[in-house]
Amino acid sequence: SQTIHQWPATLVQPVGSPLSLECTVEGTSNPNLYWYRQAAGRGLQLLFYSVGIGQISSEVPQNLSASRPQDRQFILSSKKLLLSDSGFYLCAWTNGRRRGHRGAGELFFGEGSRLTVL
Amino acid sequence: KQEVTQIPAALSVPEGENLVLNCSFTDSAIYNLQWFRQDPGKGLTSLLLIQSSQREQTSGRLNASLDKSSGRSTLYIAASQPGDSATYLCAGLYNTDKLIFGTGTRLQVFP
Numbered sequence: 001s002q003t004i005h006q007w008p009a010t011l012v013q014p015v016g017s018p019l020s021l022e023c024t025v026e027g028t029s030n031p032n033l034y035w036y037r038q039a040a041g042r043g044l045q046l047l048f049y050s051v052g053i054g055q056i057s058s059e060v061p062q063n064l065s066a067s068r069p070q071d072r073q074f075i076l077s078s079k080k081l082l083l084s085d086s087g088f089y090l091c092a093w094t095n096g097r098r099r100g101h102r103g104a105g106e107l108f109f110g111e112g113s114r115l116t117v118l
Numbered sequence: 119k120q121e122v123t124q125i126p127a128a129l130s131v132p133e134g135e136n137l138v139l140n141c142s143f144t145d146s147a148i149y150n151l152q153w154f155r156q157d158p159g160k161g162l163t164s165l166l167l168i169q170s171s172q173r174e175q176t177s178g179r180l181n182a183s184l185d186k187s188s189g190r191s192t193l194y195i196a197a198s199q200p201g202d203s204a205t206y207l208c209a210g211l212y213n214t215d216k217l218i219f220g221t222g223t224r225l226q227v228f229p
Binding site: 006032034036042043044046049051059088090092094105106107108109110111112114 | 169209211215216222
């Protein structure tokens with residue numbers, strides 16, 4: 001069965017410090033991978049998504065970046081954190097839009113990483 | 119622009135009531151629509167997935183419908199229980215491989 005792991009679960013960082021959140025998926029190949037952010041009391045904002053190794057699409061201009069060094073690994077980074085970067089970060093995966101595949105496009109989430117920037 | 123809207127934003131009901139949560143999307147070229155549940159401080163749990171060729175899906179006390187022509191989906195919860203209290207989100211998948219989320223409905227079921 002497929003599983004998704006995301007870490008760290010909780011992070012408290014000072015302004016200006018770097019960030020690295022990691023997400024890995026097991027039990028599938030060539031997944032589509034996503035990073036979302038959920039600010040307090042707000043909806044889910046898509047930050048980045050990737051349909052393959054080295055392919056990153058950015059949705060929102062910001063000081064964050066994403067990388068996909070391996071097929072099932074997705075990393076969210078920042079060189080210098082801002083106060084506004086605080087939030088709940090969620091990694092997710094799907095098997096894409098493989099037509100005829102039952103459950104095609106179903107999205108599965110990790111448990112999230114709560115980042116507090118002080 | 120592809121947008122997904124959910125109403126109501128919040129709902130508080132007594133235990134045992136049947137509920138309807140609404141989800142609207144502006145772009146009808148949707149590939150599938152998915153309903154999630156989120157408990158406070160937790161990730162999202164997938165509840166139901168409806169492909170564009172389907173009209174509804176059922177799982178236990180949950181039933182979700184999809185009407186692409188009107189740009190609407192509904193989540194029906196039968197005989198609500200306090201354990202159903204959570205935020206419910208819908209999301210549409212488009213041919214760009216992007217999932218667009220609604221802002222959610224916060225549900226509280228009291229005994």
